[in-house]
Amino acid sequence: MKVILSIDAVRFPLTGIGRYTYELARQLPDEVPGLDLQFMAGHRFVPRLPTEKAFSNPAQGRSLAVRVRQRLQNSPAIVSAHRVWLSRRQSHSLKEHNEAIFHGPQFYLPRFDGKSVVTIHDLSVFTWAHCHPGGRARMMRQEIVKSVSRASMVLTDSEFTRQELVAFFSLPPERVRAIPLASAACFRPRLPTELDAVLPRLGLRPGNYCLYSGTIEPRKNLGALLDAYQRLPTSLRHRLPLVLCGYQGWQSADLHARIQKAAGEGWVRYLGYVSGAELPHVFAGARLFAFPSVYEGFGLPVLEAMASGVPVVCSNSSSLPEVAGDAALMCAPHNVDTLTDLLRQGLEDEGWRSEAQRKGLAQAARFSWAQCARKTGAAYRAVRSD
Template sequence: MKLILSVEPVRFPLTGIGRYTYELALRLQKNPDITDLQFFAGRRFLAGLPVANDESGSGYGLKRAVQKNFLAVEAYRLLMPLLRKQALKGHSDFLYHSPNYYLPPFAGPSVATFHDLSPFTWEHCHAPQLARYLQKELKTTLLRADALITDSDYTRRELAAYFGWPIERIHTVPLASSAEFHPRSPLVLREVLERHGLQFGGYSLFVGTIEPRKNIETLLDSYARLPLALRVRWPLILTGYHGWQNDAIHQRMESAKREGWAHYLGFVPSDDLPLLFAGARLFVFPSLYEGFGLPVLEAMSSGIPVVCSNSSSLPEVAGKAALMCEPTDVEALTALIQRGLEDESWRASAMEQGLLHAASFSWERCAMETLHVYKTVVSGS
């Protein structure tokens, strides 16, 4: 099989889709069933798999600026498919896979991964110009794709129902946590934790983009209801890309910081993140909507108990190893956080169950099931 894999998501900041693309590419490179693997990004083929930096290059700021300009976004939307079509000319004997929704005009078979439907179902959580761009492009993908991949059964069903797409042509392929996420000793973690002003087992952790969909204000409301002594002993530490529509969230975080029970670290280097997970006492993730919810799996792989919402795909990812409640139930979330911090019996059980549950997901499994989708498309079955 000859494969073209779009690796455009492997860039700063390396968020969930970038991680998925990178891990998938690593394994497809080694698979003997793929006789010719070509990496594609922008409008050109690459010599090898790129590596995301911890800092944005000069082009990243330009891209963010362009996304805010309607005419620039529309010009990009109309021009780039033509340039990509030209670059892909003569490769119709390949299968093209986009791990990030978008499919360019392509003469051969093609597959796209849909991670969630937030541009449609959570439109208000995206910048307006970006939401319009995504909606147009994703509808075009649905016209071009021979098959679709989703990270969860929830998104598979949602995608089929929302667009009336044949569900038998949508395939669930779960993600996984990477090898860097595993339990670590206090000694190993000391240097990184001290650099961030933290102590082993001395904080609750939230990891995610600072945006409304992550439900951070509800998290802050719930944490604020804990006894003050508990909040000060185990403060809430938040980290993630700055995001959008978050002025109110940042104001709330600053207020909590002044009160001594919360702190926003910003976007931390990728090498530090697994250590922040491993050093936490509890991971809290009350997101309103997730296509998968990779941080939950990363916390479990790190041996950290999890409290999360029961929304969208999260019950699939968390299994029976996490405490879950409705995402907007402030009182219930407070009670679960308190139990997660104080109930030593539950904590021990959650750590053990979480490690076992997380081990059932792997990037090897993800790559093999993705390859099965490719074969299904190529064979026409």
């Protein structure tokens, strides 16, 4: 069975879709017997996955070329034009491979006379369009409509997104499969000596902060998290500050103003981008992980926290209950009063914390990239046999 996997999303440091594509590419050959897996980067076939050394460190990427590329990537018109050009080039490159299955793991599929699979990670550009830049949302909506119409099968990261996609596009349920993601092996409980080697240079002490990790943007509901944390007793907030890490996202100026004010008051720390080598230690060193997002296609940070042995408080929206199971404290995303109560319980209730750590590790162990690859291989076989 020949499969061509697009690896355009594999850019270091690996984030959600990049991590998904990278782990699939690594696991599929071992987990799917008889698979002939080929990689396509852009419109060219490549012999292997890129390595981290091939990418510059984002914290050091200050060259003119990097700045120009970042500016171009923020232009929906330019990105859309590039997508049209790339789709045509990919279609041309695939002309001689109609016997293969093409898998687009990042929402996009080119025209292809053979069978194809696309992964749609969420429908936020349709259902939460106000939480995206308008131009980017319009472009992605157009591309997702094309991809869904072209795909022999659609994969999602969660049952929530599967049902949402089936209803939104009126698709036959059997044409859409939910295949959960997993956390990377580097997210695990850490010894004190491991934490002491990393956290002090970030100004952190193990077990002495509540963590949020993710892009700073409206969909993540950080305004509610700041409101809830501010309602905690002053002594608790200062003893166990809220630590935020992640890229500055779209429409986040007001959030950053609030973060800066809270940092001046001594109960919030904003670390910005944290390297891939340091981030697992920041997770493992947290006393509590807070993730009140209003909409997630999967919610990988929740799984990463549980795999790190850290208790979790999160919202009960979208896919998050599937990921957290019964291991987390959950509430409606905009219920600030309840979120405050849950944060306090998560920080102070040692009985619950111990049980949440145990349940969280067990819940995280139910997810694996090997299982993700096996189920993806089963989807390929189903497509081939149609």
